[in-house]
Amino acid sequence: MTSLQHITHVYFIGIGGIGMSALARYLHEQGKVVAGYDRVTTALTQQLEDEGIHIHYDDNFSAIPAAFKNVSTAQVIYTPAVPATMDELVRFRESGVSTIKRAQLLGQISQTMTCLAVAGTHGKTTTSAILAHLLYKSDVKVTAFCGGILEEFKTNYLCSGTDVMVVEADEFDRSFMQLSPDIAGITAIDADHLDIYGDVETFEQTFHDFAGLLDYKKLLVNEQVSIDGIVVGVQNGYYKAVEVTVVNGSYHFDLQIGESIYKGFVLQLPGKHNLSNALLALAMAMEYGVEVEKLRLALGSFQGVERRFTYRVNTVDRVLIDDYAHHPTEISAVHQAVREMYPDEEVLVIFQPHLFSRTKDFMEEFAFSLGQFDKLALLDIYPARELPIEGITSQALCSKIKELDKKPAVITVLDKEDLEEFIVEMNTRLVVMIGAGDIGIEIQKLTNKFLKHER
Structure with a gap:
């Protein structure tokens, strides 16, 4: 990564967060020395420690090794959830060490690969997880930053190479405006985070702004989303599910793309919302260029995301x-x-x-x-x-x-x-x-x- 080439040590404030921990794993794999702070020990922070990432749980700047305070070779990543008054963050800023938000780091990484970004008020974690799974199982060299733990792999970070990046495009704090997406999907734009945006109109406009990042590139939208793009849906769309049945708790359906129909798709997740999520993930993978037959086989083996039904x-x-x-x-x-x-x-x-x-x-x-x-x-x-x-x-x-x-x-x-x-x-x-x-x-x-x- 060009902007972090000179960086040897990266410190994460709020490292136990689902988005932060995936980035920590990525940089650790890239050969950076990674450490961080979080308020409490969790199963996720324990996993990070087991992988060789040092974490401490006291807001104590003096306990951080000197190498992470080197102005020339250290970088600090923080999440918007961290209060601006937190001592470690304040002291790092006073010390002159570069401090950037998680979204800025994701934005930098998105410029180094073909970026497939999933946005939406809800459904983006499951959709991006299905998309990551589809690409991984179809032998695409993918790096995926997931907002949930994939049941099959027991991790929120999946990597088989660096041709393609799969990422959740988070609307909170307008974070997704930092990304450089090549293909994007929008699951839903139901109002949320009105404490940040103030009103529904401003919230929805931000999704239109995100769509504008794609220029003439590819934007796919759920059938309920009122933004121009390639429509994907259970009822309507260029990509849609037909002949849908439920057998032993799984959806069986055929995939219609334009006038063509591809038979024999299976999704093990319950709920029409998850069928919509799977269709959007399939459509994004298709737009990237993965063969339908590979996707059909891959979808049937998707086991879900932790804490999603x-x-x-x-x-x-x-x-x-x-x-x-x-x-x-x-x-x-x-x-x-x-x-x-x-x-x-x-x-x-x-x-x-x-x-x-x-x-x-x-x-x-x-x-x-x-x-x-x-x-x-x-x-x-x-x-x-x-x-x-x-x-x-x-x-x-x-x-x-x-x-x-x-x-x-x-x-x-x-x-x-x-x-x-x-x-x-x-x-x-x-x-x-x-x-x-x-x-x-x-x-x-x-x-x-x-x-x-x-x-």
Whole structure:
């Protein structure tokens, strides 16, 4: 990479983040000495340490080795989630060491390979993961920075060469405007991050700006997206699925491209939203030039992305599904998937709202999407980077859901320590736990207990 040729040491502030850790792995593989800071130890930070990347967990500038403070040969990467007042970041800036955002580094890397970028309010992690899998299994020399852990490879970074780069194009903080995409896909432009953008119009305009980065290159858009491009969809599009059936929890379909039909595609993921994601990934791979037959074989072996309709427990007595959904549209997509897979079963949902601002901006939409389930429990709002907003609580959301004409039979707000007792008391076989905060920790605890009980 031209801009980092003289750099020998790279320090990541927030190295345990899903996007940051993939970049850390990439630079480590490129021969750079990589280290970083994060607030807490996680399975992901442990993996990075096992791979030879040093991480510490105290905001302590003096504990960082001198080589990472060398103005000539060191580089600092940070994420927008890190507060500007964080001591390590402040001290690095004062020291004169170059500090850049994660998005800027991705932008630099995107100039060195053919860049396939997946944007969208939701679906981009699964779509980019499917795309990375398709290219990897089709023997394309690909470097993929995924926003989730691929189930088959147990990593968010996949590399078989450097001809092609697959990357999530993140709309948060307008990060995707740093990229140089050659082929791009847009999954959805439902409003989000209004704390950053202010209003829906500004948010949507940013996606039009992103589309403008492609000049005369190739842009593919989901059938629901109102931006000019090659349309891809389950119902409509130049690329579309036809003869769709569900067999043993998998989608079987034929792929229509213009007037041509290619038979025998299989997708193991549930939910129409995932079928749309797979179609967009197939279309992007086709536009890059991969043969249809290779793609058909590759798609059938895709095992999914961690925390995207992931089965944590799947026994006769208990089904526990884990999903990252944190936007009303995503919750409705989970609802569609679970109803399609289990049409005759009662569904208990545990939801942890993510961000006070998102809960405030979409209170009505959250109420509707959550109100579709049979039983519901809310955890307190996960604040992430935010301070509380007066009147915006899980209790307020709970009250809004209770106002619906059609609503769950049980609606309550729970403390985390009461989760297990509540689930047992509900006596519902099918439990879906969703959210983007720290609910994953609770899911792991419950998984361990339920599986131990099964034994």
